[in-house]
Amino acid sequence: MMVLKSSNKMLTVADLMSKNILSCKPETSLLEAANMMGNRNVSAIFIMFKNKLIGVWTEADCAKLDFSQPKFYQQAISNFMSSPVKQVQSTMLTSELTVLFHNYGFRHLLVVDETNTPQGVVSLSDVIKSQGLEHYLHFRLVDKSYNANIPLLDASDSMTLVAKVMREKRVNAVLVENKTLKQKGIITERDLLNLLKKGEIKASCWESAGWPLLTVKETTSLYKAYQLLEIRKIRHLVVESDDLEVLGVLSLHNIMSDIEVAYMNELEMVLEQRDVALKKSQKNLFLAKKIINASLDGIMITDSSSTILQVNPAFTALTGYCEKETIGQTPRILNSGHHDKQFHDEMWQSLRKEGVWQGEIYNKKKNGELFLEWLTIIEIKESEDEDLLYAAIFSDITERKKAEKRITALAYFDELTHLPNRRLFSDRLEMALATAKRDDQILAVMFLDLDHFKQVNDTLGHTIGDLLLQQVASRLEKYVKAGDTLARLGGDEFTLLLTEVDEVNDILDFANQLILCLEERFKIQEHEISITTSIGAAVFPDDGSDSDELLKHADVAMYRSKELGRNSFQLYKPEMNARSLERMLMEKKLSKALKNNSFELYYQPKVNVLNSQVVGVEALIRWHDNELGVVSPASFIPLAEDLGLIIDLDIWVLNQACKQINEWMETGIEFGRISVNISALHLTKGNLVLAVQNSLTVWQVPAQFLEIEVTETSFISSMDEAKKVLKALKALDVHIALDDFGTGYSALSYLTQLPIDTIKIDASFIAKIPDEYGNSQIVKAIIALAQSLGLELVAEGVEKEKQLRFLQGIGCNIIQGYFYSKALPKKEFNHFITNQQLECEA
Numbered sequence: 001m002m003v004l005k006s007s008n009k010m011l012t013v014a015d016l017m018s019k020n021i022l023s024c025k026p027e028t029s030l031l032e033a034a035n036m037m038g039n040r041n042v043s044a045i046f047i048m049f050k051n052k053l054i055g056v057w058t059e060a061d062c063a064k065l066d067f068s069q070p071k072f073y074q075q076a077i078s079n080f081m082s083s084p085v086k087q088v089q090s091t092m093l094t095s096e097l098t099v100l101f102h103n104y105g106f107r108h109l110l111v112v113d114e115t116n117t118p119q120g121v122v123s124l125s126d127v128i129k130s131q132g133l134e135h136y137l138h139f140r141l142v143d144k145s146y147n148a149n150i151p152l153l154d155a156s157d158s159m160t161l162v163a164k165v166m167r168e169k170r171v172n173a174v175l176v177e178n179k180t181l182k183q184k185g186i187i188t189e190r191d192l193l194n195l196l197k198k199g200e201i202k203a204s205c206w207e208s209a210g211w212p213l214l215t216v217k218e219t220t221s222l223y224k225a226y227q228l229l230e231i232r233k234i235r236h237l238v239v240e241s242d243d244l245e246v247l248g249v250l251s252l253h254n255i256m257s258d259i260e261v262a263y264m265n266e267l268e269m270v271l272e273q274r275d276v277a278l279k280k281s282q283k284n285l286f287l288a289k290k291i292i293n294a295s296l297d298g299i300m301i302t303d304s305s306s307t308i309l310q311v312n313p314a315f316t317a318l319t320g321y322c323e324k325e326t327i328g329q330t331p332r333i334l335n336s337g338h339h340d341k342q343f344h345d346e347m348w349q350s351l352r353k354e355g356v357w358q359g360e361i362y363n364k365k366k367n368g369e370l371f372l373e374w375l376t377i378i379e380i381k382e383s384e385d386e387d388l389l390y391a392a393i394f395s396d397i398t399e400r401k402k403a404e405k406r407i408t409a410l411a412y413f414d415e416l417t418h419l420p421n422r423r424l425f426s427d428r429l430e431m432a433l434a435t436a437k438r439d440d441q442i443l444a445v446m447f448l449d450l451d452h453f454k455q456v457n458d459t460l461g462h463t464i465g466d467l468l469l470q471q472v473a474s475r476l477e478k479y480v481k482a483g484d485t486l487a488r489l490g491g492d493e494f495t496l497l498l499t500e501v502d503e504v505n506d507i508l509d510f511a512n513q514l515i516l517c518l519e520e521r522f523k524i525q526e527h528e529i530s531i532t533t534s535i536g537a538a539v540f541p542d543d544g545s546d547s548d549e550l551l552k553h554a555d556v557a558m559y560r561s562k563e564l565g566r567n568s569f570q571l572y573k574p575e576m577n578a579r580s581l582e583r584m585l586m587e588k589k590l591s592k593a594l595k596n597n598s599f600e601l602y603y604q605p606k607v608n609v610l611n612s613q614v615v616g617v618e619a620l621i622r623w624h625d626n627e628l629g630v631v632s633p634a635s636f637i638p639l640a641e642d643l644g645l646i647i648d649l650d651i652w653v654l655n656q657a658c659k660q661i662n663e664w665m666e667t668g669i670e671f672g673r674i675s676v677n678i679s680a681l682h683l684t685k686g687n688l689v690l691a692v693q694n695s696l697t698v699w700q701v702p703a704q705f706l707e708i709e710v711t712e713t714s715f716i717s718s719m720d721e722a723k724k725v726l727k728a729l730k731a732l733d734v735h736i737a738l739d740d741f742g743t744g745y746s747a748l749s750y751l752t753q754l755p756i757d758t759i760k761i762d763a764s765f766i767a768k769i770p771d772e773y774g775n776s777q778i779v780k781a782i783i784a785l786a787q788s789l790g791l792e793l794v795a796e797g798v799e800k801e802k803q804l805r806f807l808q809g810i811g812c813n814i815i816q817g818y819f820y821s822k823a824l825p826k827k828e829f830n831h832f833i834t835n836q837q838l839e840c841e842a
């Protein structure tokens, strides 16, 4: 198949045309014109009148002349010319020229410049020659191309007769036989022209004939024949059979029209293929358009000079600018003025280098509102010679960022009082301790607990309780010096870090000031409330060397104040530790409890509100002691941690849970999965992965039925180690839930770095929704965040229907809490879940 030479694509008519043009006036005689053509060796002459082209006369027109007319060759050429002359611009591309030849059937065109001044002549042959003739000619033979109907005249016939025969038979050559010489000769239109040049007509035509004949065989390739014509600078060859019989004449014209036909056929094929390709790419374009229009991300396409070419409906929804207002503008219409030159320079640098840029950027909507978007810009380069395009794809992340910010604030500040929380207090204490150790300074940690605060809550309600806490906080704040920290740990517990302490007496004075300042009555709505406080303090370096110890001792001292009648201050003294005798007793019992088999697992369901189905079960440990009764895990788990028993305890729970999974699978109870709480210590200090694997293997339980609940504390000391362990668990196919989310450490970075499946919103938030200050907002923010990160959500501690409805309304459908059931011993749980299943089926 022919391929149009791609190099030709950019060739223009000027590259192909022959510049050898000859012109004359209309009154020039045919004789003169023929002579001019002969001298210049061209086959066409253009006739000009007053600088205007009015016609053309070519060698081929010779055969149309009536040589019998007397002195016709002295007549003006304007009588014989053909007009008007078709012309083309020299800048036209060869590809367009080819189509012109193809569509209109022209053979020769006059080439003119932009002022219509003739520059040259171009023929279809020129185009074909520029494509390389070999391609067409090699595989064709003379046999199909020559003209077999060539008239044969006698040597004695006149040239007038020859011209007449040529005109009537429409041939451009005739053969002449000279019987005397036993020779044949040929007369062509060029011989007629030569005759014309001389201005006389010989009696016999033999004198104009060319002989001996230059011959080729039928089986010669057209390429060879063409070469022969080129070398000899002639236009006709006689075709002979093997036994030397004359068969006809092959003319350059024959060859060219042959090629032209082939060329045109192939051209048509190529154009057809182009049409098919175009249709296909139009379809692709249609699809692309559909996708762009349907995208929820805003999309904007610009050219290399930043002119906006296209935007999609999401763009309009996000920015407020409609298509009409944007096309033709530049992206500067969205400029917020928030980013400096360096920001933009770096963006462009990355685009030029990598072809892509991604990042967060502030833009401005049509209504002036700022929004933060996550933007990706890509460079689109279709081919070498095409202009660069840029596609900007963005989504509005303002809301997500706000949620992140709120939760980050939560990580460090108490939502109710806006005071630093436990985490920020610990951070500051650590820092202050480092400085104090280096500079040999004294510092103090104070622990404040309001006396009988619970009564306020119980009698006047939580709202008043909260307002009271806010007022207490702001009163205390007035006494805090720069560099010191007042924090709220939760409930009615406050702590204070005093850094620049000269002597211990100063602490005493300060504590008394605080006690006094709180003694003054509080006015809250219509209530007047009196409250007192108990304060304890521990001093570095005497009462402890690290933050835990100092806080613990300050707490012990505060309890001592309470024991001594409240509304007072106590400095820590070692004897105070006697209070922990009770604790020692518990420690002893706990150490034996594992051996004595006095633990039991209770089960609490997690229910999908939408269909009341149990989707999971949390295993919660219970300790039954003969003397102490049922001890809450909240009090013995920290003890087990201190005593180094926690790892064994967790392994016992894991094993017990897997055994239970096995049992439920056997009995066909649908429990979703069982989750097991793992202590923060265990995550980094034991070999949790091995323990999990063992339990799974022993009880032949598929890992997907097991979930591990960890708290954020697990990551604080050793993020990398925790990450490794969680990833290994995840690789086993064990689910991972983040417990007690929202208390203390809620740092967002964990969520994206760790393989967490589920977030459990802490019960302390749920307790106060939907109507308590701030909490609803926080829960909403947590849910929005979890949803944007694709995490599952469980709300813990749901007790009331209104809490459940609120949660459901904001898209949190998995609920754990007394509303459905408290944690139940195995038997009771089995009963519960069977009933639930029956209810669901009904």
Ligand code: C2E
Pocket: 604, 619, 620, 621, 632, 633, 634, 637, 650, 653, 677, 678, 679, 709, 739, 740, 763, 796, 797, 798, 799, 816, 817, 818, 819, 822, 823
């Ligand atoms: P957690 O993992 O956050 O468990 C939820 C706690 O909230 C459970 O207390 C549960 O009984 C209680 N709860 C559930 N629904 C409600 C409700 O509607 N209202 C109220 N007020 N409370 C509700 P529990 O069983 O006393 O456990 C306390 C904590 O002890 C657990 O908190 C967990 O951190 C830890 N824990 C329990 N079992 C284990 C265990 O086997 N291993 C380890 N390492 N820790 C455990």
Ligand code: MG
Pocket: 618, 677, 709, 739
């Ligand atoms: Mg838990």
Ligand code: MG
Pocket: 739, 740, 760, 762, 763, 796
């Ligand atoms: Mg929890």
